[in-house]
Amino acid sequence: MNIQEVQIGLGGVQFFGKMAASISHEIKNVLAIINENAGLLEDICFMAERGKPIDPDRLKRLSGSVKDQIRRADHIMTVMNRFAHSVDEATVSIDVSEVLELLVSLSARFVAMRGVVLEVGKPVGATITTFPFVLLNLLWLCLDYAMAVVGPGKTIELLAEKTGDGVWFRFCKLENMETDAAPLFPAEREAALGQALHAQIFRDPAAREVRVLLAQRRNA
Amino acid sequence: MQVLLVDDEEELVTALAERLSLRGIEALWATSAEEALRVLETRSFDLAVLDVKIPKIDGLQLKKQMQAMRPGMKFIFVTGHGSDRDFKTGVAEVGADYYLVKPLKIEDLITKMKEVLES
Numbered sequence: 001m002n003i004q005e006v007q008i009g010l011g012g013v014q015f016f017g018k019m020a021a022s023i024s025h026e027i028k029n030v031l032a033i034i035n036e037n038a039g040l041l042e043d044i045c046f047m048a049e050r051g052k053p054i055d056p057d058r059l060k061r062l063s064g065s066v067k068d069q070i071r072r073a074d075h076i077m078t079v080m081n082r083f084a085h086s087v088d089e090a091t092v093s094i095d096v097s098e099v100l101e102l103l104v105s106l107s108a109r110f111v112a113m114r115g116v117v118l119e120v121g122k123p124v125g126a127t128i129t130t131f132p133f134v135l136l137n138l139l140w141l142c143l144d145y146a147m148a149v150v151g152p153g154k155t156i157e158l159l160a161e162k163t164g165d166g167v168w169f170r171f172c173k174l175e176n177m178e179t180d181a182a183p184l185f186p187a188e189r190e191a192a193l194g195q196a197l198h199a200q201i202f203r204d205p206a207a208r209e210v211r212v213l214l215a216q217r218r219n220a
Numbered sequence: 221m222q223v224l225l226v227d228d229e230e231e232l233v234t235a236l237a238e239r240l241s242l243r244g245i246e247a248l249w250a251t252s253a254e255e256a257l258r259v260l261e262t263r264s265f266d267l268a269v270l271d272v273k274i275p276k277i278d279g280l281q282l283k284k285q286m287q288a289m290r291p292g293m294k295f296i297f298v299t300g301h302g303s304d305r306d307f308k309t310g311v312a313e314v315g316a317d318y319y320l321v322k323p324l325k326i327e328d329l330i331t332k333m334k335e336v337l338e339s
Contacts, residue, residue, distance in 0.1 A: 025273070028300035028322050029229050035323035036235035043242050065231055112228070115276040152276045 007192045008134065015137045016087075022109045023080050030073045037062050037069075079105040086132040094132050096160040096167045097123035103139050104158070110144075115152030121159040128167050129216055130197055138193040139169060142201075142210050145185045146171040166215040177205040185210070221333065222264075225249040226256045226282070227271040227298070239326055245333070253277045253285075260289050267333055272299040294336045296329075298322055 041062055048054045082102055104111075104118055111118055146156045150173070157172040176182060186194065186201045194201045194212070202211040223240065225233040225247055233249035240247040248265075250256035253274055268286060270279040283295050298320045320332060 025300040029232065032300070032322040032324065033229060033231045033235070036232055036239065039239055039326055040235050043239060047242075065235075069231075112275050113273060 004192050004195065007189065008196055011189050011193070012133065012137055015140060019083060019106050019140075020080075022106075023076055026076050026109055027073060030069045030076070033069050034066055037066050075105075083136070086136055090131045091129060092132060093127045093129045094135075095123075096126045096128055096169070099132065099135060099139070100158055100160050100169070103136060103143065106136070107140065107143055111147065114147045116147050116150060117155040119155055119157045121157070121161075124160055124162055124167075126160065126162040126167050128214055130214060134193055134197055135199075135214070138190060138197060138199065138201075138212065141190050141193070142169070142171050142212060145183060145190075146174050146210060149174050149176050149179075149182045151176065163213070166213060169212040169214070170209055171211075172207075172209040174208045174210065177203070177208060221245045221337065222266050223247045223333065224256065224259060224265040224268045226251075226253070226268060226274065226279075228252065228274050229271075236324070236326075236329075240330075243326070243330065245330070253282045256282065257285060257289070260286055264290050265293060266337055267294045267296065269296045269298060269329070269333075272297050294339075296320060296332055296336055298324060 041059070044054060044058065079102065083106055086102075100120055104120055107118075143156070143158075150156060154175060155173055157170075159168070159170040159172060161168040161170065185203050190201055193199075198215055200213040202213070204211065221244075223245055225237055226249070227233045228251050230249075230251045233251065237247040237249045248259060250259055253276060256268070268283075270282060272279040274282065279297055283297075287293060287295075296318050300322050318332075318336060320329060
């Protein structure tokens, strides 16, 4: 294993851990809400035993809330499952819009914590043959950089576009790319991932965007 | 006892506020740091229960801002756990006595509230 592979492997484990921690935090919140709703149901039963009439609409709202949280948890676990399976194959054909959708779902809590808004372009119906996990890792690092430069309250536009023999992933509307506080980009880690994917990474302050050009892979 | 609950999960704070009020504790809630600071401009509380991680600002920073506005106010932090390092850092800063992990047991929360107010 060469240094680049070690770097990608270690960075990949860190990326996986970061996403898993965020997902577990989300699940904890879902459990906390279900816990409080169950507690309220107990309180209502306790009061009913002491003669206070039960309001059926109140019970319907509480059961509706529990169902909503179960749907939320199901979505979170579906995202986790898709992410976990992104390591299964090193060369697979994937829909680029689905990759962006998965990235947005995985990043939702980080995006909320930073107070940033994401706008995702319409699906383009393009596929690319690549290693999904490594691509997700690279796109996450681009998004992380984009969030760091724009700051709270700003919008980042995410686009996937077909081009010739490959696709563009674009992170647009990035203000403040040239301030002293902006982190170095692409740094060693992004460059290593780009090399592994045969991707080119462009930082373009004039266009206020970061772009990743990914060409089709012809062999494994 | 008058308590301000701050967590970006609205369903969590509304249900918790209702459960506390059924136990004789007046609880208001806010789902963002900005909202919490706005509420504090108009009234005071004995205690705030803050989520460690809320959008745009962490709970520890929010505590400092709230404390500057209401110096006598006490604080309890709740967390979905985060990393061990986050937890230890948080505990080191605010003290283990002021930390609870989600999901909360309401009896534990009320016991902790009383302990903190008596401390």
